[in-house]
Amino acid sequence: MHEGAIAESIVDILKDTAKENKLNKITKVALKIGKMSGVMIDALLFALDALRNEESIIEDAKFEVVENDIKAHCFVCDKDFYFEELTDIVLVCPDCSMPLEIIEGKEMEIIEIEGE
Numbered sequence: 001m002h003e004g005a006i007a008e009s010i011v012d013i014l015k016d017t018a019k020e021n022k023l024n025k026i027t028k029v030a031l032k033i034g035k036m037s038g039v040m041i042d043a044l045l046f047a048l049d050a051l052r053n054e055e056s057i058i059e060d061a062k063f064e065v066v067e068n069d070i071k072a073h074c075f076v077c078d079k080d081f082y083f084e085e086l087t088d089i090v091l092v093c094p095d096c097s098m099p100l101e102i103i104e105g106k107e108m109e110i111i112e113i114e115g116e
Protein backbone atom coordinates (compact mmCIF):
# COMPACT_ATOMS: atom_id res chain seq x y z
CA MET A 1 0.00 0.00 0.00
CA HIS A 2 1.10 3.53 -0.65
CA GLU A 3 0.27 5.44 2.50
CA GLY A 4 1.35 8.74 0.94
CA ALA A 5 -1.25 8.38 -1.82
CA ILE A 6 -3.90 7.31 0.69
CA ALA A 7 -3.12 10.35 2.85
CA GLU A 8 -3.51 12.61 -0.17
CA SER A 9 -6.86 11.11 -1.10
CA ILE A 10 -8.04 11.50 2.51
CA VAL A 11 -7.05 15.17 2.42
CA ASP A 12 -8.93 15.58 -0.89
CA ILE A 13 -12.06 14.18 0.74
CA LEU A 14 -11.55 16.50 3.74
CA LYS A 15 -11.20 19.50 1.45
CA ASP A 16 -14.40 18.61 -0.40
CA THR A 17 -16.25 18.04 2.86
CA ALA A 18 -14.99 21.35 4.26
CA LYS A 19 -16.14 23.16 1.13
CA GLU A 20 -19.58 21.53 1.16
CA ASN A 21 -20.06 22.36 4.83
CA LYS A 22 -18.42 25.79 4.72
CA LEU A 23 -15.75 24.84 7.23
CA ASN A 24 -12.58 26.89 7.51
CA LYS A 25 -10.62 24.15 9.10
CA ILE A 26 -10.83 20.52 10.04
CA THR A 27 -10.29 19.87 13.74
CA LYS A 28 -10.78 16.14 14.04
CA VAL A 29 -10.86 13.15 11.72
CA ALA A 30 -11.60 9.59 12.74
CA LEU A 31 -10.55 6.82 10.42
CA LYS A 32 -11.55 3.18 10.51
CA ILE A 33 -8.89 0.90 9.17
CA GLY A 34 -9.32 -2.81 8.92
CA LYS A 35 -6.47 -5.01 10.02
CA MET A 36 -6.54 -6.72 6.63
CA SER A 37 -6.56 -3.47 4.64
CA GLY A 38 -2.80 -3.56 4.23
CA VAL A 39 -2.57 0.04 5.44
CA MET A 40 0.28 0.68 7.86
CA ILE A 41 -1.28 3.02 10.37
CA ASP A 42 1.97 4.60 11.56
CA ALA A 43 3.00 5.33 7.98
CA LEU A 44 -0.41 6.79 7.19
CA LEU A 45 -0.36 9.09 10.23
CA PHE A 46 3.16 10.15 9.31
CA ALA A 47 2.06 10.94 5.76
CA LEU A 48 -0.95 12.92 7.02
CA ASP A 49 1.32 14.83 9.37
CA ALA A 50 3.63 15.69 6.51
CA LEU A 51 0.71 17.21 4.58
CA ARG A 52 -0.09 19.73 7.33
CA ASN A 53 2.41 22.20 5.95
CA GLU A 54 0.92 22.13 2.47
CA GLU A 55 -2.74 21.92 3.37
CA SER A 56 -3.72 24.63 5.83
CA ILE A 57 -7.17 23.10 6.22
CA ILE A 58 -5.70 20.20 8.23
CA GLU A 59 -3.04 22.24 10.00
CA ASP A 60 -4.57 21.64 13.46
CA ALA A 61 -6.52 18.50 12.72
CA LYS A 62 -6.34 15.62 15.14
CA PHE A 63 -6.30 12.26 13.40
CA GLU A 64 -7.66 9.26 15.22
CA VAL A 65 -7.51 5.72 13.96
CA VAL A 66 -9.86 2.97 14.98
CA GLU A 67 -8.48 -0.40 14.03
CA ASN A 68 -11.14 -2.81 12.92
CA ASP A 69 -10.75 -6.45 13.82
CA ILE A 70 -11.13 -9.09 11.20
CA LYS A 71 -14.53 -10.73 11.10
CA ALA A 72 -15.14 -13.93 9.19
CA HIS A 73 -18.41 -15.73 8.73
CA CYS A 74 -19.32 -19.35 8.26
CA PHE A 75 -22.47 -19.59 6.17
CA VAL A 76 -22.95 -23.23 7.08
CA CYS A 77 -23.02 -22.70 10.86
CA ASP A 78 -24.17 -19.07 10.52
CA LYS A 79 -21.48 -18.04 13.00
CA ASP A 80 -19.07 -15.12 13.11
CA PHE A 81 -15.44 -15.44 14.10
CA TYR A 82 -13.21 -12.53 15.09
CA PHE A 83 -9.47 -12.30 14.70
CA GLU A 84 -7.36 -9.64 16.35
CA GLU A 85 -4.14 -10.47 14.59
CA LEU A 86 -3.48 -11.31 10.97
CA THR A 87 -1.55 -14.35 12.08
CA ASP A 88 -4.59 -15.69 13.96
CA ILE A 89 -6.80 -15.96 10.91
CA VAL A 90 -7.99 -19.42 10.07
CA LEU A 91 -9.47 -19.91 6.63
CA VAL A 92 -11.82 -22.70 7.50
CA CYS A 93 -14.52 -22.83 10.11
CA PRO A 94 -13.24 -24.30 13.39
CA ASP A 95 -16.62 -26.08 13.77
CA CYS A 96 -17.44 -27.51 10.36
CA SER A 97 -14.25 -26.99 8.32
CA MET A 98 -16.04 -25.13 5.52
CA PRO A 99 -14.23 -22.07 4.10
CA LEU A 100 -14.81 -18.87 6.04
CA GLU A 101 -15.65 -15.68 4.27
CA ILE A 102 -13.91 -12.50 5.43
CA ILE A 103 -16.65 -9.90 5.86
CA GLU A 104 -14.86 -7.17 7.82
CA GLY A 105 -11.29 -6.05 8.18
CA LYS A 106 -10.46 -4.83 4.69
CA GLU A 107 -12.03 -1.39 5.08
CA MET A 108 -10.43 2.03 5.01
CA GLU A 109 -13.08 4.61 5.84
CA ILE A 110 -13.44 8.08 7.22
CA ILE A 111 -16.02 7.66 9.95
CA GLU A 112 -16.05 11.13 11.48
CA ILE A 113 -15.06 14.63 10.46
CA GLU A 114 -15.27 17.66 12.72
CA GLY A 115 -14.47 21.20 11.77
CA GLU A 116 -15.32 24.80 12.31
Ligand SMILES: [Zn+2]
Residues within 6 Å of the ligand: 074, 075, 076, 077, 078, 093, 094, 095, 096, 097, 098
Ligand atom coordinates in the same frame (compact mmCIF):
# COMPACT_ATOMS: atom_id res chain seq x y z
ZN1 LIG B 1 -19.01 -23.65 10.12
